[in-house]
Structures are given as C-alpha cells and as structure tokens.
Amino acid sequence: MLTKKQLAIELSKFKPIKEPNEQLEQYSLDIETAAELLWHAFMHKDIEGKVIADFGCGNGILGGSALLLDAKHVHFVDTDQKMIELSRENVKSSNTTFHCTDITKFKTKVDTVIQNPPFGVKHEHADKVFLEQAFKVADTVYSIHKIESKEFIEQFVKEHDYTVETIIPFDFVLSKTLRHHRKSKYVVKCGCWVLRGKKI
Structure with missing residues (x-):
C-alpha cells in the first residue's frame, strides 16, 4: 500500500491539462492537494475496495489517486473527449471505464463520487448540477467548491x-492557463466537502 508521500510521487507523473477549455472551467488540481484529499478519503474507508465515479475527471488525477489507493473500479466521466483521452493516458489500470458524456447521463450506482466541478464563473451554479447528479448515484460525495459558496452548498x-x-480547506493555485488570466498564478480559497447521505 502506498503512503501519502508515495501517492504524491506517482501523481507527479500525470500529464496536466495544457489547453483548458475556458467555457468548461477546466483547472488542474495540484498534486499535493489531490494526494491530501484522496488520502483523507482512503483513511475514512471511502476508497479501498470501492466503486468510484470521478465527475468532470479532467486529467484523471482524482480517479487515478483512487486507483492507486486500491479502489475496486473507477468511472471517469467528462464531456470533453480530450480530457477522456488525457485521463486514459495518465491512468494505467484495467479497473476503469471511461465515459465521454454529460454527467447527468451517468446512471451507474457507485460507492463514492469524487468531483472538482466548475466554480460557476461562466455558468452560475454549474456546481449544483454536479451535486444533484452525485446525490443520485452515491451515498458518499467528495466535492470541491469555493469557500465563499459555503452557505449555498450547505443549504443545497x-x-x-x-x-x-467535514470541509477540508485548501488553497487552489491556478496557473495562468486561460486567456483572461493576467497574473502568473491565482490563489482561490477552496474546500472539499465530505457529504454523507441515506443509503441507496
């Protein structure tokens, strides 16, 4: 079994999103944060031996982390074929299914959903759609949002x-990858919400 440090080393081999789609708000989660969040999920028995869905999978760093921590199977879901191909390239496992589709069309019941939804800059409350779908298929959800969305998220x-x-707080460091970015890096106060529901 990997340690958290070893997990981060393995994730450092993942290719990042080089040309993100601005409309889809594609941001690569940094290696240390991905390792921290998935290690938390692993320690709380939400990963090992479980079936996982990675919504808006991007480069596959969250779902890939789950596989490295002995998830039984991971579904990678993204509307962008380029992201599916990138995830497929990064993740070297047969215990995977890749879905190039809208998350609302994913109906498979899973144990845990892990997701890094759009912040809603381009489409207000885009993260709401991710939460709604996650609740339909899983009893346990790990979902990343801006801390400033706390009141809305918790009411929803x-x-x-x-x-x-719990909420695991962290700084989301955004590199200058989108055209409207003027600074070389932006820091966004975020958190990963750990959500529990009724058994499906």
Whole structure:
C-alpha cells in the first residue's frame, strides 16, 4: 500500500491539462492537494475496495489517486473527449471505464463520487448540477467548491437530505492557463466537502 508521500510521487507523473477549455472551467488540481484529499478519503474507508465515479475527471488525477489507493473500479466521466483521452493516458489500470458524456447521463450506482466541478464563473451554479447528479448515484460525495459558496452548498445539501461531515480547506493555485488570466498564478480559497447521505 502506498503512503501519502508515495501517492504524491506517482501523481507527479500525470500529464496536466495544457489547453483548458475556458467555457468548461477546466483547472488542474495540484498534486499535493489531490494526494491530501484522496488520502483523507482512503483513511475514512471511502476508497479501498470501492466503486468510484470521478465527475468532470479532467486529467484523471482524482480517479487515478483512487486507483492507486486500491479502489475496486473507477468511472471517469467528462464531456470533453480530450480530457477522456488525457485521463486514459495518465491512468494505467484495467479497473476503469471511461465515459465521454454529460454527467447527468451517468446512471451507474457507485460507492463514492469524487468531483472538482466548475466554480460557476461562466455558468452560475454549474456546481449544483454536479451535486444533484452525485446525490443520485452515491451515498458518499467528495466535492470541491469555493469557500465563499459555503452557505449555498450547505443549504443545497440539506435540501437533499445529505449532511456535511467535514470541509477540508485548501488553497487552489491556478496557473495562468486561460486567456483572461493576467497574473502568473491565482490563489482561490477552496474546500472539499465530505457529504454523507441515506443509503441507496
């Protein structure tokens, strides 16, 4: 079994998103944060031996982490064929299924959803769609959002009979990859919400 440090080393081999789609708000999560979040999920028995869905998988760093921590199977879901191909390239495992489709069309029941949804800069509350779909297929959800969205997220979660177990805070460092970025790096205060619902 990998240690958290070894997990980060393995993730450093993943190819990042080089030409992100601005409309889809594609951002690569940094290696240390991905390792920290998935290690938390692993220690809380939400990964090993479980079936996982990675919504908006991007370069596959979250789902790939789950596989490195002995997930039983991971579904990688993204509307962008380029991201599916990138995930497929990064993830070297047969315990995978890749879905180039809208997340709302993913109906397979899983144990845990891990997701890094759009922040809603281009489309307000785009993350709401991700949460709704995650709640339809999983009892446990790890979902990344801006900390400033805390009130909205927690009200939405409550309306769907899920509870917030914890929020893991972190700084999301955005490199200058999109055209409207003027600084070389941006830091966004974010958190990973760990959500628990009724058994499906």
